[in-house]
Amino acid sequence: MATVVGIGETLIRLAPGGGETLESASSYTIHVGGAESNVCANLARLGVATAWISRLPRNPLGRRVAGVVRGCGVDTGGVLWAADGRVGLMFVEPGAAPRPGGVLYYRRDSAFAEIDPDAVEWQRLDGARVVHLTGITPGLGAGPRRLVERAIAEARRRDARVSFDVNYRSTLWPPEAAREAIEPLVRGLDIVIVNDRDARTVFGADGDPADVAASLRARFRCGVLVLTLGEHGAFALGETGGLRQPAYAVEIVDRIGRGDAFAAGFLYGYLEWGIAEGLRYGTALAALKQTYPGDVCHATLEEVEAVLRGSSGGFHR
Numbered sequence: 391m392a393t394v395v396g397i398g399e400t401l402i403r404l405a406p407g408g409g410e411t412l413e414s415a416s417s418y419t420i421h422v423g424g425a426e427s428n429v430c431a432n433l434a435r436l437g438v439a440t441a442w443i444s445r446l447p448r449n450p451l452g453r454r455v456a457g458v459v460r461g462c463g464v465d466t467g468g469v470l471w472a473a474d475g476r477v478g479l480m481f482v483e484p485g486a487a488p489r490p491g492g493v494l495y496y497r498r499d500s501a502f503a504e505i506d507p508d509a510v511e512w513q514r515l516d517g518a519r520v521v522h523l524t525g526i527t528p529g530l531g532a533g534p535r536r537l538v539e540r541a542i543a544e545a546r547r548r549d550a551r552v553s554f555d556v557n558y559r560s561t562l563w564p565p566e567a568a569r570e571a572i573e574p575l576v577r578g579l580d581i582v583i584v585n586d587r588d589a590r591t592v593f594g595a596d597g598d599p600a601d602v603a604a605s606l607r608a609r610f611r612c613g614v615l616v617l618t619l620g621e622h623g624a625f626a627l628g629e630t631g632g633l634r635q636p637a638y639a640v641e642i643v644d645r646i647g648r649g650d651a652f653a654a655g656f657l658y659g660y661l662e663w664g665i666a667e668g669l670r671y672g673t674a675l676a677a678l679k680q681t682y683p684g685d686v687c688h689a690t691l692e693e694v695e696a697v698l699r700g701s702s703g704g705f706h707r
Contacts, residue, residue, distance in 0.1 A: 391517040392441035399502035400424030405482040422458040423685025432654035434463035441465035447475040475501030507540040521545040529562035551580035599625040635669035638677035651679035
C-alpha cells in the first residue's frame with residue numbers, strides 16, 4: 391500500500407554530451423523521467439512507499455520506462471498498457487553561456503495522451519496519504535485533463551491529501567490557457583507548489599515572496615502554498631503563517647528534475663513533521679539532485695540529512 395501515489399506521463403530523455411548540440415551530436419545519453427514519477431522515485435529513495443499510475447505502449451520503449459521507474463523502488467502495478475502507441479520523447483540540448491539550452495518535446499499522441507480515466511484502477515489510491523499531480527498533465531489533452539479531475543475526486547473520497555505542482559510548460563500551451571485549466575483544479579487543494587517564474591507568467595503574481603504566496607493562497611483557497619525561488623530557496627504559507635528557507639550551495643551537474651526533488655523532499659518533511667521540515671528537506675534534496683545526471687536524485691536519506699547538518703561536501707576516504 392503506497393503512502394504517496396503519483397499520476398502522470400514519463401518520457402525518455404535524450405541529450406548529447408561533451409558540449410555537442412542536437413544538430414551535431416552523433417550519440418545521445420538516455421535517461422527516463424517524468425515529473426510525477428520523479429517525485430515517487432525520490433521519495434522511494436528516502437524510504438517512503440510510492441506508486442505511479444500512467445499509460446505506456448506495450449513495446450520495448452514502454453517496458454524500458456516502466457523498468458526504470460520500478461528499479462527506483464516505485465510500484466508500477468497501476469500502469470495501463472496500450473496495444474499500440476508510443477512513448478513521449480524529450481530531446482535536451484545543454485546550454486553553455488552565452489548559448490542557451492533548450493528542450494524539444496515529441497509527446498503529442500503518445501500512449502499516455504490517450505488515457506481513459508475509467509480504465510484506471512482507482513482502488514490503488516486506498517490508504518494513500520498523498521496523491522501527487524502536476525499542471526503538465528492537463529496540458530496534454532482532454533483525456534489527461536479528465537484524469538486529473540478524476541484523481542482529485544478519488545483522493546478526496548479516500549481522505550487523501552492532494553499535492554499539485556503547477557510545473558508550467560510553455561511548449562504545451564500559452565499562459566492564458568494554462569491558467570484557465572489549472573486554477574479550477576488547484577482550488578481548495580491541500581498543497582500547491584509553484585515556482586516564482588510560473589507565478590508571474592501564468593498567474594500574474596510578482597513581487598515580494600511573502601506577498602505572492604499570500605495572494606496565491608487566498609486565490610486558490612489551498613491549505614499550503616509553496617513558492618520556490620530557485621537559488622534563493624523557498625517560501626511556504628499555511629494556516630499558522632509563512633516560513634522562508636534559503637537554498638543550499640551546489641555544484642551543478644544537471645538542473646533537470648530539481649523541482650521534482652524539492653516536491654519529494656517537501657512531502658517527506660511535511661508528512662513527518664510539518665511545513666518547516668518540508669522546506670528544509672525540499673531544498674536539501676533539490677540541491678543534491680543537481681549533482682546527479684538524469685531526472686532522479688539518487689541520494690540516500692543519510693546524505694540528505696548530512697546536508698541538513700551542514701556536514702556535506704569534501705572528499706571522504
